[in-house]
Amino acid sequence: MAETTKTLNTIIVLRNDQTTAWEKSTYVLDKGELGIGYTADGKVIVKAGVGKTSGKTWKDLPQVEGVFEDDLTLTYAFGKYAPDASGSFTLNTAGKTMSEVMLDAFAQEVYTDLITGNPSADLVITSAGGANEVGNTHGSPKVTLDLTLSGSYKYGAKNVDGETADVNITATKAEIWYDGAVVKQMDSKNPNADLVYELTLSGDALKYKDGTDSYKFTAYANSGADVNRPLTNLGNFVGKDAEGNYFGTKDFAQATGNIGAKTLLNAKEQTISYRGYRKMFMGISDTDATIDNEKLTSAFIRGLDTVSEEAKIGDKTFSVAANKKYFYVALPESLTTKAPNVYYKPFSNYETFSTVEYLGVVQVYGANSYEEKPYRVYRGYSETGKFESATNIQVTVVK
Numbered sequence: 346m347a348e349t350t351k352t353l354n355t356i357i358v359l360r361n362d363q364t365t366a367w368e369k370s371t372y373v374l375d376k377g378e379l380g381i382g383y384t385a386d387g388k389v390i391v392k393a394g395v396g397k398t399s400g401k402t403w404k405d406l407p408q409v410e411g412v413f414e415d416d417l418t419l420t421y422a423f424g425k426y427a428p429d430a431s432g433s434f435t436l437n438t439a440g441k442t443m444s445e446v447m448l449d450a451f452a453q454e455v456y457t458d459l460i461t462g463n464p465s466a467d468l469v470i471t472s473a474g475g476a477n478e479v480g481n482t483h484g485s486p487k488v489t490l491d492l493t494l495s496g497s498y499k500y501g502a503k504n505v506d507g508e509t510a511d512v513n514i515t516a517t518k519a520e521i522w523y524d525g526a527v528v529k530q531m532d533s534k535n536p537n538a539d540l541v542y543e544l545t546l547s548g549d550a551l552k553y554k555d556g557t558d559s560y561k562f563t564a565y566a567n568s569g570a571d572v573n574r575p576l577t578n579l580g581n582f583v584g585k586d587a588e589g590n591y592f593g594t595k596d597f598a599q600a601t602g603n604i605g606a607k608t609l610l611n612a613k614e615q616t617i618s619y620r621g622y623r624k625m626f627m628g629i630s631d632t633d634a635t636i637d638n639e640k641l642t643s644a645f646i647r648g649l650d651t652v653s654e655e656a657k658i659g660d661k662t663f664s665v666a667a668n669k670k671y672f673y674v675a676l677p678e679s680l681t682t683k684a685p686n687v688y689y690k691p692f693s694n695y696e697t698f699s700t701v702e703y704l705g706v707v708q709v710y711g712a713n714s715y716e717e718k719p720y721r722v723y724r725g726y727s728e729t730g731k732f733e734s735a736t737n738i739q740v741t742v743v744k
Contacts (some may be wrong), residue, residue, distance in 0.1 A: 363429060378408075424450025441632070467491045468519075468562050468615040477553045480715025486544060486617050490519055490564045522561040523550050552715065553621030562603035562615040600736040623677040623711065623718060626657035627740060629669040629732070634724075638707045641722060643709045646675045651659045652740075661740045665689075665732045671724055672732075674740055678706065678719040686741040687725050701725045 374394030382390040382403065391409040417436045422427055424447075428434050431447055438446050451713025469489040477483065484495050521529045528546055546560075634640035647653075651663045654675050665672060687701050701723050709718040725738075 346657050355473040360549075373674075375726045379409060380406070383675065385473045396613075401414060406420035410444055410556065412440055412442050413438035415439050425453065426450055435724050464650050468475075468564050468613050470562070470617055472617075474559075474617040476620040476622060478624050478712045479553050480556055480710070480712030481621075482533055482551045482713075483553060483619050485551070486521065486560050486562075488519065488521075488562050488615065490517060492517065514656070518565045520563050520565075521546070522563070523558070553619055554717075555621055555623070557618050559616050561702045562617070591619045622655045623679070625677070625680070625742070626650070626675040626709075626720075627661060627663060627673065627738075631670055631674050633671070634673070635702075636707065641704060641707055643707065646673070646707060646720065647710050649675065656742075658744050661742070663738055663740075665736045665738055667736075668731045670731050672738055673728050674701075674721075674723045674725070675707070675709065675720045676742060678708075678721050679744055682721065684723055685744050686743065687723075688739045689725075690739070 374392065376394045378394040380392045380394075380403070382392065392403065392406040393409050408577065415438070415440050418433055419426075419436055420433045422428070423436060426434060426436060436446070436450075441449075464484045467490075469491060470486070471489055472483065472487040473486060475483065478726070516533065518532045520527050520531075523546070626646050626649040628651035630649070632640060632645070634642075634645050640736060651665075652661050672687075674687070676685065684701060684703060702725075704707040704722045704724055706719045707722050
């Protein structure tokens with residue numbers, strides 16, 4: 346059986362130079378290359394080239410260590426490890442360097458933070474929602490973002506500035522959401538004063554619609570630069586990977602562990618709601634308006650403004666002018682399909698039931714020609730031909 350041979354592609358470079366010059370040189374080793382150095386007392390140091398050599402000096406390069414081939418059996422305590430009842434224990438060293446073994450046994454890395462002050466953000470709504478007939482427009486919501494900028498944390502044995510690190514806010518952002526999407530966003534690089542966002546919306550988003558529409562406000566604050574990221578008791582950055590990149594964030598309000606240097610500080614969410622409703626229309630007229638003669642239109646019904654308010658179940662009372670023949674009642678079909686009870690009061694009591702006829706369904710627009718909806722229209726009239734002066738009419742809308 347032929348013996349398999351392998352060739353090791355190796356270049357050995359010996360350089361005789363002054364120690365100070367060698368250590369300051371920024372071109373030492375490329376990735377995959379090894380360097381051998383000698384100390385003043387004749388000891389040998391082996392170092393390895395790394396991926397990014399730009400700016401690296403000899404002192405910056407990692408030292409190469411040999412690895413243990415097998416686990417070790419020990420009979421004395423070794424750091425956090427100790428013999429069991431048998432008087433010995435096995436230390437898991439196979440494949441590890443001496444540095445790894447020593448750090449594992451004697452250098453337990455911990456991070457304990459203590460929040461001494463949190464930056465905070467609070468949204469204050471200065472224009473509230475309301476209710477109006479569909480088709481009307483409401484004013485632009487206005488929100489103030491109040492920031493408390495001071496904050497710091499304290500932790501572990503050390504950090505980049507000794508003991509505590511201030512948490513700085515460097516930028517803020519406010520958003521307004523409608524129907525599940527951001528309709529307006531404003532950013533500021535100046536967080537040093539209260540920020541007022543007057544967010545102007547446009548189009549249908551400003552109209553009262555059937556039912557309830559809500560605008561949701563959220564705000565964010567950026568907590569600052571990476572210099573504020575805490576270190577562990579071994580001096581390592583919390584949340585720093587092998588390539589030197591930072592990762593992981595946590596809201597300050599929940600900061601019981603890692604505080605991300607670029608954490609978004611969420612202000613408490615605020616919502617403004619606008620409720621749109623359909624009106625009911627009642628009024629007196631001399632016009633004989635019917636569907637057949639095409640006089641019973643949306644414009645005619647909306648002109649019945651003696652009673653023109655939110656359509657609800659219950660009683661409505663209004664006065665009629667003298668010598669008028671008809672009164673009309675128009676109710677949204679979505680509210681009720683039952684005819685209203687109508688009484689009029691020619692003298693002292695609501696005792697005479699008026700003759701009421703159902704004229705049919707008419708499509709009636711909301712304010713400003715907003716989407717039309719079906720209305721059931723009823724007409725009553727005086728049994729004597731015309732209403733007397735100071736006559737009142739009571740209409741009871743039933744479900």
